[in-house]
Amino acid sequence: MFKDKTYKRCACKGPLTDKKGKQILNEDGTPKIGYLEKRCPMLKRRDHGSWYYSIEIPAGPGGKRRHPKKGGFKTQEQAAAAAAKVYRDAQAGVDVLSDETxxxxxxxxxxxxxxxxxxxxxxxxxxxxxxxxxxxxxxxxxxxxxxxxxxxxxxxxxxxxxxxxxxxxxxxxxxxxxxxxxxxxxxxxxxxxxxxxxxxxxxxxxxxxxxxxxxxxxxxxxxxxxxxxxxxxxxxxxxxxxxxxxxxxTQTPRIRKPKALEWTPARVEAWRTTGKKPSPVMVWTPQQTGTFLDSVVYDRLYPLWVVIAFLGLRRGEACALSWSEVDLDAGVIHITEEIVTIAYEPHEDTPKSDNIRDIALDEDTIALLRWWRERQQDEKEQWLEATGERNDTGRVFTLEDGTEYHPQYFSDRFERLYKKADVPPIRLHDLRHGSATLALRAGVAMVAVQRRLGHSSIRVTSDIYTTVLAEVEREAAEATVSVVPRSRKRVIPQPKGEAEAQVEQT
Known part of the structure; x- marks a missing residue:
C-alpha cells in the first residue's frame, strides 16, 4: 500500500528544471541552481541519497488534508515499514503530526x-x-x-x-x-x-x-x-x-527494602566496636525502650515520646494532633491530618495513604494526656500573664507560647535524648516501628497492628517486620509448649535401660 508512496532524494545541487524538464533560469538568464532532490541522476546508485515516505492520513479539523513525511531511511523497505506504522497509529487516533515534546x-x-x-x-x-x-x-x-x-x-x-x-x-x-x-x-x-x-x-x-x-x-x-x-x-x-x-x-533496579532488626546484645556490642548499624531500620528491645523512657520522664515532651513509642504515630501525625481529635473519656485519638515538610516548610496534609484512623488508648496514656493538658493550660495562663498574648493552635504538642512545633525539631530532640541515655541509635521513625514490635510481642494480631500504624496493606506491615516476627514466633512456640504440664523435664526419648537408670538415680 505504501510502496508507491516512498521515494528517494538527496542533497545534491545543480541546474533546476520544471515538471516538463525545461531548465529554470534566473532573471539574468543564467541557470538557477538548487537542490536536485528527486531529480538527481545519481539516485539510481544504491549508496546515493536516502529513502523517504509521504502518506495521506485522515483529514484534520475543517477537512484539511494531512501528509506526514519523513526521510533518512537507508532502504525503501525501512521507509515503507515506517510509513505503515505511522498510518496505523493515525488510524488508531494518534496525532502523528503533533510536535508536542x-x-x-x-x-x-x-x-x-x-x-x-x-x-x-x-x-x-x-x-x-x-x-x-x-x-x-x-x-x-x-x-x-x-x-x-x-x-x-x-x-x-x-x-x-x-x-x-x-x-x-x-x-x-x-x-x-x-x-x-x-x-x-x-x-x-x-x-x-x-x-x-x-x-x-x-x-x-x-x-x-x-x-x-x-x-x-x-x-x-x-x-x-x-x-x-x-x-x-x-x-x-x-x-x-x-x-x-x-x-x-522499562526496568529499574530491584528495591531491597530494609528489614527491621532488634538491637540484640551481640549487635549492640558490635556497634560499640565498629560504630556501624546492622540495618537502616533498627528497633529497641522492650528493655531498651524502657531505659529511654525512664531517662526522659522529666523532659517536657515526655508525653510525645510515650505516644510515639506505644501508639506508633508518625512524627507529622503527632505534630498535627489536635485536642479536638483526642477523646480521653472514650479513650481514643483520631488521626485525621499530618504536617509534612516541603523544602523544610511545614504544610498540613492528610495522613500518608490517606489513612485516617482511630487509635485506642490505654489507661496510663489517658492519665498522662490528662496531666499534659492541665500542664499546657497552666503554661497558657502563665504566658498570658507574662506577655498578654499567646498562640492558640489547638495542637496537643506545642511550645510554651502555643506555637506548633516543626516536625524536624522532634527528630533532632529525640537524637540528643537517646544519645544522653546511652542506648543504641535509632531514628525517631524507628521508635514508631518499635511500637509495632511491642504489640506483636504482646500477641496483638497483625491486622490490628496494620490499622494502628496506618499502613496501606497488611503486606507492608509483614514485609517490614519479617525478622522481628520470626523472633515473636519462636517465643510463641516456647509459650505453646510450656502450657502443657510434663512430669519429665527431658522430652527426648532415651533407650529403656538408660531411662530406668535415670529414674533410679532420681
Whole structure:
C-alpha cells in the first residue's frame, strides 16, 4: 500500500528544471541552481541519497488534508515499514503530526493533576526538573520509545557513580579539616601562623566538597520516577496521544527494602566496636525502650515520646494532633491530618495513604494526656500573664507560647535524648516501628497492628517486620509448649535401660 508512496532524494545541487524538464533560469538568464532532490541522476546508485515516505492520513479539523513525511531511511523497505506504522497509529487516533515534546506534555499534565498530595506534587516537580526535562524534554512525545527512558536511567546510574566519588572526597576533606584543627588547637603558644592557614584552607576545601552532589538516586527513588512517568504516559495513551505506555516496559533496579532488626546484645556490642548499624531500620528491645523512657520522664515532651513509642504515630501525625481529635473519656485519638515538610516548610496534609484512623488508648496514656493538658493550660495562663498574648493552635504538642512545633525539631530532640541515655541509635521513625514490635510481642494480631500504624496493606506491615516476627514466633512456640504440664523435664526419648537408670538415680 505504501510502496508507491516512498521515494528517494538527496542533497545534491545543480541546474533546476520544471515538471516538463525545461531548465529554470534566473532573471539574468543564467541557470538557477538548487537542490536536485528527486531529480538527481545519481539516485539510481544504491549508496546515493536516502529513502523517504509521504502518506495521506485522515483529514484534520475543517477537512484539511494531512501528509506526514519523513526521510533518512537507508532502504525503501525501512521507509515503507515506517510509513505503515505511522498510518496505523493515525488510524488508531494518534496525532502523528503533533510536535508536542515530552517536556511540554509533562508540564501540562502535572499542572492539571489537582488531587495530588503536596509531597507527591513536590516530588513530581523535582522529577520534572532534574530528570524528565534534561533527558526527555526535547523528544517529541509521539517519537518517545523505551530506549530513551532506559538512557535516562543509565545516566542516573552514571551520576550515582560520580556522587560516590564526591562522598569519598567529602570524607577525606572532613578528616583533613579535623586533623588541621587538632594540630592548631594542640600547638603550644605562640602558634605557628602556618597551622591556622592550613586549617582555614582545609575548612574551605571541606565546604567545597560538601557543596558537590553526594546523595544517590537510589532504587526506591528510581522506581518512583518510573511510576510518575508511567502515570503520565498512561494518560497520554488513553487519550491516544501515543500508542503505548513506554515507561511501563522499562526496568529499574530491584528495591531491597530494609528489614527491621532488634538491637540484640551481640549487635549492640558490635556497634560499640565498629560504630556501624546492622540495618537502616533498627528497633529497641522492650528493655531498651524502657531505659529511654525512664531517662526522659522529666523532659517536657515526655508525653510525645510515650505516644510515639506505644501508639506508633508518625512524627507529622503527632505534630498535627489536635485536642479536638483526642477523646480521653472514650479513650481514643483520631488521626485525621499530618504536617509534612516541603523544602523544610511545614504544610498540613492528610495522613500518608490517606489513612485516617482511630487509635485506642490505654489507661496510663489517658492519665498522662490528662496531666499534659492541665500542664499546657497552666503554661497558657502563665504566658498570658507574662506577655498578654499567646498562640492558640489547638495542637496537643506545642511550645510554651502555643506555637506548633516543626516536625524536624522532634527528630533532632529525640537524637540528643537517646544519645544522653546511652542506648543504641535509632531514628525517631524507628521508635514508631518499635511500637509495632511491642504489640506483636504482646500477641496483638497483625491486622490490628496494620490499622494502628496506618499502613496501606497488611503486606507492608509483614514485609517490614519479617525478622522481628520470626523472633515473636519462636517465643510463641516456647509459650505453646510450656502450657502443657510434663512430669519429665527431658522430652527426648532415651533407650529403656538408660531411662530406668535415670529414674533410679532420681
Amino acid at each position: 515530552v517536556g511540554e506534555y509533562l508540564r501540562h499534565w502535572l499542572d492539571n493533576q489537582h488531587d495530588l498530595k503536596a509531597t507527591t506534587r513536590n516530588g513530581y516537580e523535582d522529577y520534572l526538573r532534574l530528570f524528565f526535562t534534561p533527558y526527555l524534554g526535547h523528544i517529541k512525545l509521539r517519537e518517545l520509545r523505551p530506549r530513551h527512558i532506559e538512557e535516562m536511567f543509565a545516566a542516573i546510574q552514571a551520576e550515582n557513580q560520580v556522587k560516590a566519588k564526591n562522598r569519598e572526597k567529602a570524607q577525606l576533606a572532613r578528616e583533613a579539616e579535623k586533623n588541621a584543627h587538632v594540630a592548631w588547637r594542640d600547638a603550644t603558644a605562640p602558634r605557628d601562623p602556618q597551622l591556622r592557614k592550613t586549617w582555614t584552607e582545609a575548612k574551605e576545601a571541606l565546604k567545597a566538597a560538601n557543596a558537590l552532589p553526594r546523595r544517590d538516586t537510589g532504587p526506591a527513588t528510581q522506581h518512583r520516577i518510573k511510576m510518575a512517568l508511567s502515570s503520565a504516559l498512561e494518560d497520554a495513551r488513553k487519550r491516544r496521544m501515543i500508542t503505548d505506555n513506554w515507561a511501563a516496559m
